Amino acid sequence: MNILIVEDDKEINALLADFFREKGYEVTSLYDGRKVADHIAENATDLVLLDLMLPYKSGDMVIAEIRKQSMVPVIILSAKDTTQNKIDLLRLGADDYITKPFDMEEVLARAESALRRASFHGGVSQNLEFNGLVLDTANNTVSLEGEELTLTAKEYAILELLMKHPQKVFSKSNLFESIWGDEYLSEDNTLNVHVSNLRNKLKKICPEKDFIDTVWGIGFRLHRES
Numbered sequence: 389m390n391i392l393i394v395e396d397d398k399e400i401n402a403l404l405a406d407f408f409r410e411k412g413y414e415v416t417s418l419y420d421g422r423k424v425a426d427h428i429a430e431n432a433t434d435l436v437l438l439d440l441m442l443p444y445k446s447g448d449m450v451i452a453e454i455r456k457q458s459m460v461p462v463i464i465l466s467a468k469d470t471t472q473n474k475i476d477l478l479r480l481g482a483d484d485y486i487t488k489p490f491d492m493e494e495v496l497a498r499a500e501s502a503l504r505r506a507s508f509h510g511g512v513s514q515n516l517e518f519n520g521l522v523l524d525t526a527n528n529t530v531s532l533e534g535e536e537l538t539l540t541a542k543e544y545a546i547l548e549l550l551m552k553h554p555q556k557v558f559s560k561s562n563l564f565e566s567i568w569g570d571e572y573l574s575e576d577n578t579l580n581v582h583v584s585n586l587r588n589k590l591k592k593i594c595p596e597k598d599f600i601d602t603v604w605g606i607g608f609r610l611h612r613e614s
Contacts, residue, residue: 389434389435389503390413390414390416390431390432390433390434390435391413391414391416391433391434392415392416392417392424392427392433392435392436393405393408393415393416393417393418393437394417394418394419394420394421394424394436394438394439394447394450395417395437395439395465396419396420396441396442396443402417403492404437404492404495407492407495408496416433419443420443420445421444421446421447421449421450424438424445424453424454425450425453425454425457428454428458428460429458433458433460434460434461434503434506435460435462435499435502435503435506436463437463437465437499438450438451438462438463438464438465439464439465439466440465440477441467447466448476448477448480451480451481452480452481454481455480455481455538455540459506459538459539459540459544460506460541461483461484461502461503461505461506462481462482462484462540463482463483463485463486463499464477464484464485464486465486465488465490466485467487468487469487471577474578475581478578478581478585479584479585481540482540483502483540483542484498484568486498501568501569501570502541505542505545505567505568506541516551518554518599519597519599520532520533520594520597521599523544523548523551525548528544530544530547532593533594535593537590538589539589540582542567542568543585543586543589546563546582546583546586547586549563549566550600550608550609550610551610553610554610555609556609557603557606557607557608557609558607558608558609559606559607560574560579560606561607562607563607563608564578564579567579583600586600597611598611599611
């Protein structure tokens with residue numbers, strides 16, 4: 389597994405790199421945001437650990453560039469810990485957010501969870517179809533009415549789970565724990581943000597169609613015609 393660490397603090401970058409190498413990962417370190425997208429385009433990258441306050445190009449700009457070309461999981465490492473800041477980054481396409489100072493074992497656990505989710509999509513080829521929406525599990529792509537969508541790894545995973553079980557109503561806790569592999573806390577807005585982002589991307593292509601229903605007091609399911 390190849391991890392890209394983008395962190396301008398050389399001491400923190402080295403600590404993370406040494407830690408993940410000791411755990412058996414291949415690691416590449418970058419110290420500013422200028423060449424991140426190019427690196428991902430040219431090299432196998434399974435996970436990005438991304439600082440926000442980078443020289444030359446900020447972390448939010450880097451996320452936007454990554455999402456134009458790749459669904460690679462991106463975990464933000466930042467001293468900014470406001471709820472709004474986290475929501476903004478999730479909407480941009482980040483998959484997870486860890487506040488500095490962080491515990492190395494927590495970073496490892498979140499990284500492993502993200503990698504498990506990403507590798508889960510690489511199994512047997514299967515096209516899932518619903519109302520003009522096509523999800524290709526072999527290539528990890530989603531298209532709507534023939535137009536390909538750019539989704540984050542978490543958005544893709546949510547949609548895949550809903551499309552694999554079109555008759556099931558997923559509680560928020562069930563959906564969150566299936567996708568994130570972590571305990572769901574009722575005050576955590578992460579799942580709602582990802583579902584909202586996913587709906588918005590679908591609506592941009594087909595504003596007249598609904599794809600995800602909210603079952604009030606329970607959770608979400610694939611849309612059903614009334």
